[in-house]
Amino acid sequence: MTDHPTKLSAHSVNLWFGNKHVLKDVSVTFPRNQITALIGPSGCGKSTLLRCFNRMHDLSPDARITGEFLLDNQNLYDHGISVTQVRRRVGMVFQRANPFPKSIYENINYGLKINHIPKTERQGIIENALKESYIWDEVKDELQKPATRLSGGQQQRLCIARTVALRPEVILMDEPCSALDPLSTLKIEELIVKLKKDYTIVIVTHNMQQAQRIADKTIFMYLGEVVEAGDTKALFEHPQQEMTANYVRGRFG
Amino acid sequence: MIKKLTPVIEWGTLLLTTGTVCFFLVAILWDLVSKGAPSLSWEFVSSIPREGMTKGGILPAITGTILLTLITAAAAVPFGVSCAVYLNEYATDSALNRLIRASIRNLAGVPSIIYGLFGLALFVQALQMGTSLLAAGLTLGLLSLPYIITTTEEALRRIPASTREGALAIGATQFESIRDVVMPSALPGILTGVVLSLSRAAGETAPILFTGVAFYINSPTGSLNQEFMALPYHLYMLSTQHHAIEEVRPLAYSTALVLIIVVFLLNLTAFYIRYKHSKK
Numbered sequence: 067m068t069d070h071p072t073k074l075s076a077h078s079v080n081l082w083f084g085n086k087h088v089l090k091d092v093s094v095t096f097p098r099n100q101i102t103a104l105i106g107p108s109g110c111g112k113s114t115l116l117r118c119f120n121r122m123h124d125l126s127p128d129a130r131i132t133g134e135f136l137l138d139n140q141n142l143y144d145h146g147i148s149v150t151q152v153r154r155r156v157g158m159v160f161q162r163a164n165p166f167p168k169s170i171y172e173n174i175n176y177g178l179k180i181n182h183i184p185k186t187e188r189q190g191i192i193e194n195a196l197k198e199s200y201i202w203d204e205v206k207d208e209l210q211k212p213a214t215r216l217s218g219g220q221q222q223r224l225c226i227a228r229t230v231a232l233r234p235e236v237i238l239m240d241e242p243c244s245a246l247d248p249l250s251t252l253k254i255e256e257l258i259v260k261l262k263k264d265y266t267i268v269i270v271t272h273n274m275q276q277a278q279r280i281a282d283k284t285i286f287m288y289l290g291e292v293v294e295a296g297d298t299k300a301l302f303e304h305p306q307q308e309m310t311a312n313y314v315r316g317r318f319g
Numbered sequence: 320m321i322k323k324l325t326p327v328i329e330w331g332t333l334l335l336t337t338g339t340v341c342f343f344l345v346a347i348l349w350d351l352v353s354k355g356a357p358s359l360s361w362e363f364v365s366s367i368p369r370e371g372m373t374k375g376g377i378l379p380a381i382t383g384t385i386l387l388t389l390i391t392a393a394a395a396v397p398f399g400v401s402c403a404v405y406l407n408e409y410a411t412d413s414a415l416n417r418l419i420r421a422s423i424r425n426l427a428g429v430p431s432i433i434y435g436l437f438g439l440a441l442f443v444q445a446l447q448m449g450t451s452l453l454a455a456g457l458t459l460g461l462l463s464l465p466y467i468i469t470t471t472e473e474a475l476r477r478i479p480a481s482t483r484e485g486a487l488a489i490g491a492t493q494f495e496s497i498r499d500v501v502m503p504s505a506l507p508g509i510l511t512g513v514v515l516s517l518s519r520a521a522g523e524t525a526p527i528l529f530t531g532v533a534f535y536i537n538s539p540t541g542s543l544n545q546e547f548m549a550l551p552y553h554l555y556m557l558s559t560q561h562h563a564i565e566e567v568r569p570l571a572y573s574t575a576l577v578l579i580i581v582v583f584l585l586n587l588t589a590f591y592i593r594y595k596h597s598k599k
Contacts (some may be wrong), residue, residue, distance in 0.1 A: 120488060122484060151490075153487065153490045154489075157489070160481050162479075162481055164484070166482075166503075177489035180489070181489075229488070
């Protein structure tokens with residue numbers, strides 16, 4: 067992994083929801099143009115950590131965060147950078163596909179519009195984003211159809227298209243396949259692997275086979291702490307920690 | 320034996336209670352239709368009352384009720400929907416906001432005659448609108464506010480957090496996410512609540528009693544600063560206050576039938592909106 071410099075990182079991060087200490091002195095790095103999986107049992111803080119990187123906790127009044135989040139060398143919580151700038155550079159795909167109540171075309175066009183991308187460029191960007199997300203062939207004749215009529219897997223690929231249309235540098239994925247059938251999951255996984263050429267990807271997953279299939283690096287978290295991080299193959303085959311070994315072999319979680 | 324009987328008893332009880340409710344509903348409708356339909360005619364809904372209400376129609380009451388409902392909507396919908404958006408999307412869970420929310424719930428339980436007296440004091444007297452269509456519409460607007468706020472809040476609460484986050488994640492501001500994604504998703508629920516609140520307001524008598532309704536107006540067109548006729552009040556007058564109650568009884572029934580039809584049409588609109596959006 068030496069030829070993949072760090073793109074995104076967190077240093078000594080602590081997070082509280084009210085009095086609940088959810089992330090405890092977490093430090094992680096995500097290499098450029100690689101897929102990093104965050105694994106761990108429910109409630110271990112992996113989704114909470116993921117949502118720190120695009121400042122999704124900004125609207126939760128009871129969340130308190132300390133520590134540093136760096137994108138390249140830019141502090142994501144700096145006063146000099148706005149939250150919308152952060153989200154444009156760090157995109158996110160959610161657990162349940164959440165297309166807007168608009169047409170397929172408008173679902174992507176909307177992001178371009180609010181980010182002030184000139185009208186003349188939008189058509190091309192939309193087509194490219196749909197092609198990049200391998201959904202173009204399925205929807206090219208019905209771009210004006212409501213997005214909610216698509217299947218679950220298609221909706222999720224549309225949500226990925228909506229994200230890549232804005233050319234982010236990082237894409238965060240919060241269990242993007244957990245609501246999908248195996249075939250749709252496979253398609254999304256193939257898509258994610260193809261996307262790493264252009265993006266740095268962080269994916270939260272409960273599915274350990276999925277982590278092994280697609281992730282270059284894996285980070286195992288437990289009770290708000292990072293237990294072990296490393297090469298996916300090494301982490302699954304030769305875990306250094308007893309806890310990691312028990313989890314990846316399915317003894318708990 | 321008892322075990323076998325239990326489901327029969329449960330089922331029987333439910334059927335009996337449902338049947339009782341339906342019986343009274345059908346009985347009321349049957350009474351209205353059978354006694355109101357004979358004197359219901361095109362002339363009845365399209366002409367003004369003549370000869371001390373004993374002849375002619377109820378056109379001014381119909382147009383009065385429609386205009387009144389429009390003013391109520393214009394006054395209550397913008398404030399009610401904005402208030403609900405604030406409460407559900409922006410307000411934090413502070414003591415003050417909990418108090419505001421509880422007050423709104425309580426307002427929904429205030430008897431309508433209290434709104435009538437309040438409207439008389441505020442709009443008719445303090446703001447010098449006089450007894451008028453405007454004063455009565457604003458009073459009914461106040462009456463509808465808590466319902467519109469509550470139903471709009473419910474509709475907004477049903478929109479999952481992930482819908483809002485989807486918009487935020489592509490760089491929308493909170494306002495943009497509400498305007499462009501949350502509101503369109505919640506619109507069917509909001510409209511349903513609004514129409515049901517208005518149909519309730521359209522059938523009210525007490526709030527307009529002191530604020531603008533009149534026994535007899537000879538013109539079907541209204542004016543904001545003038546008194547007006549309304550279906551519920553006309554019905555009340557015909558059935559209890561008229562000098563020839565027996566003579567006008569059929570007209571009272573027809574008026575009731577027209578009022579029911581107006582309210583039913585409003586409810587049908589709400590039903591249609593929901594049906595259309597559930598198919599999408």
